[in-house]
Amino acid sequence: MLFDERPKERREDLYDREREIDEIKGNVGRSIILITGIRRIGKTSVLKVALNEVDIPAVIVDARGLRRNYSRADLYRLIAHGLTSSLDKLRDLISGIRVMGLEVELSWRGRDSLSLIELFDKLNERKIIIAIDEAQRLRGPQSNELKDALAHSYDNRNITFILTGSEAGLLHDFVGVEDASSPLYGRFYFEVKLDRLSRDQSIDFLSKGFEQLNLRVSEEVLERAYEEFDGIPGWLTFFGNAYSSGISLERIKIMAVRTALEELKNMIRDNPRRYGLVLRAIAEGKRSWSDIKEYVEEREGSMISSSVLSNIIRNLEDMSVISRYEFLDPVYREAAKLLE
Ligand SMILES: Nc1ncnc2c1ncn2[C@@H]1O[C@H](COP(=O)(O)OP(=O)(O)OP(=O)(O)O)[C@@H](O)[C@H]1O
Ligand SMILES: [Mg+2]
Known part of the structure; x- marks a missing residue:
């Protein structure tokens, strides 16, 4: 369903983005791919659809929930959580990593601890993708260990890291290819920048979405929705959902602005x-x-x-x-x- 509000996972639920998905798939095998674009532009969706279409196991780490001055334990927990969610695909690769029940246990202290570098070395035995959503959240005092591990894996062509970021400047800072003090200094990455949909695409997306719900909506309303939400797929989806449950465009705008206000305040x-x-x-x-x-x-x-x-x-x-x-x-x- 085009108006499903969750990040899309299958190409048929995603409007367009054909070129971007193909570019990502075509660059798996390079060490680092960045997916950048403003909030709600479809980064997570494009990432998930692309991962679903490649024949390589992938670990998705969602850095969105990471608190600002996260600890080493937080970082390890986050990565362990990502590994746990993709355990089925990786079971043989990570058999050396202590697996407790369904929890992959990485320990960040003590003698038998497995460092990130050692973990990545284990994963590096076969082709694998490690995707980190909203990777700019990893900036912070603990990020050096991760960046060292990224740099260490960079030359082993088996791991492809895909990093997304809605805060593009911060993501570039995190990767630090232009920063001589960064472990990733001078390394090459491939970047896919997601842009908003054009007027025609936005209107086409909305009418197809409404068609799936058996609704006919006037061209005028679709045009106005495009104007108000500027071709940003997340807002168009938000609009499509709300409008189909009978809420007026004016009201939907107010709801969207309120949501954005909370996000801004938080930032x-x-x-x-x-x-x-x-x-x-x-x-x-x-x-x-x-x-x-x-x-x-x-x-x-x-x-x-x-x-x-x-x-x-x-x-x-x-x-x-x-x-x-x-x-x-x-x-x-x-x-x-x-x-x-
Ligand atoms: N091309 C598209 N076709 C259909 N729906 C889309 C498309 N792109 C994004 N969406 C929808 O827009 C919303 C935002 O998408 P998604 O979460 O993938 O974007 P994002 O860039 O990762 O956002 P955020 O910055 O909040 O992480 C979701 O409801 C998703 O289903
Ligand atoms: Mg996202």
């Missing part, structure tokens, strides 16, 4: 006031550095230093919230107007 929770002001300035149409500076200073009643402001703007760009003083998602722009 800027370290410094909500300043980030909030910068975001509001951009949402209200400030398109230059000096206009934003003036807007923030007027409301704060004090000066903001240039380095602080550039830092905020760069972080918002790295998190893929804005680019060139504009929001990448119009729903986020509306949400930003509601920040206090």
Whole structure:
């Protein structure tokens, strides 16, 4: 079903993305593939569909739930969880890893502990894919061990790492191919960037989705949904679902903005006031550095230093919230107007 709100797993449930899936499949065998794109663009779906179509066992690690200053134990637990979920496909490969019931037990302390490098060496005996969804979450004090293990596996062509990230700048930072101090410095990766759907594709996607539900929706509504949600498949799916249960487009917009507002607040929770002001300035149409500076200073009643402001703007760009003083998602722009 095209409007199923979960990440898609089969190509028939996914609208288009043929080229991207084929590119991913064609590059399995390279060491690192990145799938990048803004929130709700379909990264997890494209990843899952591609993995379902290749004949190589895959481990999916979902880094989304990782807390910010995660511990080594958290990291090992996350990876063990990914391994556990794909245990059937890997049973023989990981027989050397202690398996307790259905839990793969990696231990992060003690004499008989298996390090990530040793784990990857075991997995490296055969072709395998290790996919890490929202991999930018792995940034942090514990990330070096993982990056060392990635770099160690890089030359052994058997493991392909596929990393997705909605915060593209942060994901690139994490991989660090341009950072001389990163273990992955200078390594090559293949990147698949997911873009929004075009007007025609969005309308086609929506009408096919409604057709599956035996609903006829006027062209005008489809056009408006495209305009409001800017061809972002996740929002179009959200719209399709809600509209088919009788909710008006206006109401759906409000629901979407509320959801986006919560996400934004969560992203800027370290410094909500300043980030909030910068975001509001951009949402209200400030398109230059000096206009934003003036807007923030007027409301704060004090000066903001240039380095602080550039830092905020760069972080918002790295998190893929804005680019060139504009929001990448119009729903986020509306949400930003509601920040206090
Ligand atoms: N091409 C597509 N065809 C149909 N549905 C899609 C498509 N792309 C994404 N979706 C739907 O949009 C929503 C978001 O997709 P998905 O979770 O794969 O995106 P994502 O980029 O991983 O999002 P997030 O940034 O939240 O992790 C889901 O409901 C998914 O089913
Ligand atoms: Mg995702």
